[in-house]
Amino acid sequence: MTDDQTPFLDIRNAQKSYGDLEVLKDISLQVQRGQIVAIIGPSGSGKSTLLRAINDLDPLTGGEVWLEDMQINKKLPHRQYEKHINQVRQNIGMVFQHFNLFPHLSVRGNVTLAPKMLKGLSDAECDKLAEEQLDKVGMLDRIDYYPSQLSGGQKQRVAIARALAMKPKVMLFDEATSALDPELVEEVNLVMKKLAEEHMTMVIVTHEMGFAEAVCDRVLFMDQGVVVEEGPPSKMFRNPDNERTQNFLKKHLANANR
């Protein structure tokens, strides 16, 4: 039995500072199962840092991150912590701005590396898994290509398949389309929409306001390490309450229309 009111992913009072510089100032965020949350905001606002805190790539200096009934960033002795976090990360897929595909491995190798090493799948199971996931992102016909032979959009779709191959409970997208040529953005957005239709829980840091509005259940606007405003996309993009949100969106739209 799942209680829909218990958050699936729960960030409690997240704080992060580098010396005197506070990047995250007491941020809390609850994401329900199947929910899709977009984080928008100017660069340097802390949105990527918050996302990277979820799987502890950038550890918080204060606060807690929970996935279901497990604390992700719990305090443990180094060795135990490493074991714990490696286990946890298998449940959290992440997609990066610059794809970070492994250039020395084929598309198949990229998708199956982690499942083979961590779940002990046989070669046949790995092949099946790779075909399944690559089919989902429309890259099955490139299964034996190397990353250098793919376009940016294709690389990002493979990166999504690689993350999905671990059957994660949550997917994190860190400006997944920011490094792409404009004409390649759509193919990645389509894959993400498909995931949304399958009710994958997602946290998306993005500059694609149109996409965020179309796909997300909730939008957070961050600036200078705080959540300035949050709400459903219709409200956030049509008539936000906060002046900073209004200014940001105004500037952003002006740039987008240029």
Added chain:
Amino acid sequence: MGLDFTVVPGYLDIILLGVVWTIAITLGAAILSFFGGIFFAVIALYGPWFVRLPFRAFEWLFMGTPLLLQLFLIYFGLVQIGIDLPAFVAGVIGLGLHFAVYNSELIQTAIIAVDRGQMEAARTLGLSRGQALRKVVVPQAVRDVIPPIGNNMIALLKDSALVSVIGVSELTLSAQRAIGNTYRPFEFYVVAAAFYYVINLGMEWVLRRIERRVQAAR
């Protein structure tokens, strides 16, 4: 006394045996220097301090002193502390470790140069640091330095002549033995040089093939 190459065929069996030993010692030392280089590079970058520090000293010993002296030390010196190695083994170890240190320098630089995102992506999938190094970072680093490692291997082939001084009957010593019998240094040194050149060509061919294979996955 003019040149007379007609004496050469009579010693061809000795010379060819020398070629075989030279290839064997080069191959053994090359393999040791390759895997040793990877091992040393990982230790130098990621080992705990009590491993890193002695390694630095070891590295200095092998980079800062003549290879000839290292071979003497391994073959003649170690006997005194009860380690009596056959000349061939001492030669492979000496040459192998010497070039492992040079390869390690190359590989360390290459590991540092691998994009941080690679380690991050691997860790994000749930791989441990060690697994990520082994499967993602190190293979890319090694791939990036295959050409300079190849150069080191050519140098290794030429330096293998030094193991003649500890009595391995490789190509140079074989030529010297033939010269001892015939007093014809020019002829046999030229023949030995020709064989080194041929081995060198073979090695370059192999290295080019490896480079091309590796190039595909870029």
